[in-house]
Amino acid sequence: MNQLIFYFAFAIGTFASSCFLYSIVIFCQTLDTVKGFSGIVFFFLFLPFPIFFLYTGYLLDHYSKKWVVVSFQFFLFISSFSLGALNHYFLDHPLLLLPLAFVNGIGMTTVLPGRMAILREVMESHRLVFHTIAGNLLLIFAFGMSPLAVGWFREGNSYPSLFLILALFHFFSMIAFTLLRYDGKKWNPESNSKNLNFKTIPSFRANLQIVLEFLKVDSVSRQVMYMAILSMLALGPIQVILPKYVRHELGLGELARGKVLVFLGPGLFLGGILTILFHHLERKGLVLLIVFTLSSIFFLGFVPFGKPEATSFFLFCFGVTGGIVSSLLPAILQKRAEDGLRGRILSLYTVCFQFTPAVSGFLSALLADTIGSQLTFGILGGMFLCFALFSFLQYRELRQS
Numbered sequence: 001m002n003q004l005i006f007y008f009a010f011a012i013g014t015f016a017s018s019c020f021l022y023s024i025v026i027f028c029q030t031l032d033t034v035k036g037f038s039g040i041v042f043f044f045l046f047l048p049f050p051i052f053f054l055y056t057g058y059l060l061d062h063y064s065k066k067w068v069v070v071s072f073q074f075f076l077f078i079s080s081f082s083l084g085a086l087n088h089y090f091l092d093h094p095l096l097l098l099p100l101a102f103v104n105g106i107g108m109t110t111v112l113p114g115r116m117a118i119l120r121e122v123m124e125s126h127r128l129v130f131h132t133i134a135g136n137l138l139l140i141f142a143f144g145m146s147p148l149a150v151g152w153f154r155e156g157n158s159y160p161s162l163f164l165i166l167a168l169f170h171f172f173s174m175i176a177f178t179l180l181r182y183d184g185k186k187w188n189p190e191s192n193s194k195n196l197n198f199k200t201i202p203s204f205r206a207n208l209q210i211v212l213e214f215l216k217v218d219s220v221s222r223q224v225m226y227m228a229i230l231s232m233l234a235l236g237p238i239q240v241i242l243p244k245y246v247r248h249e250l251g252l253g254e255l256a257r258g259k260v261l262v263f264l265g266p267g268l269f270l271g272g273i274l275t276i277l278f279h280h281l282e283r284k285g286l287v288l289l290i291v292f293t294l295s296s297i298f299f300l301g302f303v304p305f306g307k308p309e310a311t312s313f314f315l316f317c318f319g320v321t322g323g324i325v326s327s328l329l330p331a332i333l334q335k336r337a338e339d340g341l342r343g344r345i346l347s348l349y350t351v352c353f354q355f356t357p358a359v360s361g362f363l364s365a366l367l368a369d370t371i372g373s374q375l376t377f378g379i380l381g382g383m384f385l386c387f388a389l390f391s392f393l394q395y396r397e398l399r400q401s
Contacts (some may be wrong), residue, residue: 002122005179010115010135013173015142016148016166017108018054020080021045023166024101025158027083027242031094039240044098046358048105049351056110057347058207060117061340069114070177073154075107077170084163112354113346117379122180132325132334137272140323144265148241151258168307176270202335211344214337221336221345222283223398224329228352230387231292231325234299234318237380238264238362242302243383244313250308264310267319274320275327285401288328294389295321300381303374333400353366 024045026040059068070247079100083090116135123131153162215222246257281287298321301314330349337345360380368376392399 002180005134005176006118006122009173009176009180011138011142012169013076013111013115014139015146016169016173017076017111018139018146019150020104020163020166021239022077022175022243023150023159023162023334024083024097026150026247028094028097029244029247031091033094034328035063035369036198036362037094039362040242042236042240042365043098043358043362044101045105045108046355047102048109049355049358052106052109052128053113053351055204055381057113057211059110059113059335061342064262065114065118065121066177066180067120068338069111070174072107072114073106073170073174074102074179076111077167079104079107079172080163080167080170084160084165084167087158087160105382108116108354109347109350113343113350116334116346117343119370132331133276134270134328136327137188137276137323140272140326141265144319145262145270145359146265148258148265150261151255154254159329172244192203196325199279210341211348214341214345218336219397220401221333223395224288224332225349225352226395227288227292227325227391227398228349229297229356230384230391231329232353232356233323233360233387234295234322234380234384236359237377238302238315238318239357240361241368241376242294242371243263244368245298245303245377246308246311249373250306250311252308258310259375260308263316263321264319267316268323268326269319271323271325273323275331276322283401284328284332285395285398288325288332289388289392289395289399290332291321291324291328291362293385293392295325296381296384296388299384300378301383320381326353362378368384 021042025038028041034040034058056068056072071240075158077223082100083097086181103175116132119131150162153165191335215225242260243257246252246260250260252260295318296316301317302311306309330346333349334342364376367379
């Protein structure tokens with residue numbers, strides 16, 4: 001029963017978060033504000049990650065994970081509820097979307113790694129890798145399906161109704177997490193440290209030093225973190241520029257736009273399924289590097305053909321490779337990270353995984369407003385392919401793992 005409750009809470013909470021990210025971007029693109037405003041808001045959604053991630057990772061390592069997650073998911077609930085209930089106010093004062101996005105980001109900073117960290121408590125230890133991949137599969141499927149779900153709902157409903165529904169999903173997810181029952185383990189990984197005082201949370205520098213020392217020793221985990229950054233560079237343009245390209249340059253409506261972009265979802269799902277089926281294979285690092293290179297090639301096919309069918313096809317192919325990459329990355333870290341350090345390692349991974357698209361989305365939005373979507377995708381695609389080839393050649397330890 002615990003596992004069912006966890007997956008229910010995980011699924012609806014993740015789905016609500018994914019829909020919120022997509023919805024606030026397309027909502028901002030309807031506003032007449034500064035150039036690249038949707039990219040700026042997207043950046044603020046993830047700005048809290050590099051600021052708070054080590055503190056929230058510490059909370060996950062030393063306090064009840066489910067209550068930490070529930071507490072921070074309240075930020076996600078209040079952000080969706082505020083944008084739904086006070087939508088007219090944000091229309092009149094669009095700059096207020098920046099602090100609202102920041103508040104939502106504070107919640108995501110802890111909720112995203114927290115949900116994965118709870119897996120250790122509610123799942124059998126010998127099936128931790130399997131459930132990590134399965135949980136990540138739910139995450140990427142929710143992300144991929146969100147454009148279609150939002151597009152379908154928006155055909156006959158307003159933005160306020162949409163954001164209120166998402167707030168309700170977060171509320172049900174919070175209730176479900178409170179129903180989880182497990183024996184929390186008191187990890188004390190730094191018990192031998194003379195300088196550690198458990199009555200106060202260690203400083204950012206102290207926390208960061210602990211994490212960096214682990215990554216300095218474990219070269220595979222360090223290279224996985226690099227891969228998380230490189231692989232997520234492509235996600236920002238997909239989330240910020242591609243919806244606008246499909247809407248304006250392909251001339252499609254809300255539902256039709258959702259139908260084009262939704263092909264990323266089945267691709268991600270299939271990639272996650274393939275990872276589950278073959279998760280016992282050795283040399284996961286080599287598979288990771290090969291698939292990452294393929295994903296960079298598929299990225300180049302999104303816009304040059306100027307047809308919705310071509311965009312959907314390459315989105316699907318990119319989704320398959322992206323599903324494999326995003327499933328293997330946390331699975332490798334889960335297996336290699338020490339128990340008392342796992343929360344902070346996953347928090348750092350979440351920063352790499354989530355903040356990178358915020359930066360690339362912000363910069364690509366400004367670039368697209370200057371030189372156009374098609375040229376922007378061409379330049380970025382070439383850069384991603386160079387990064388992929390560099391990673392394959394340079395990350396020898398990961399390639400052999």
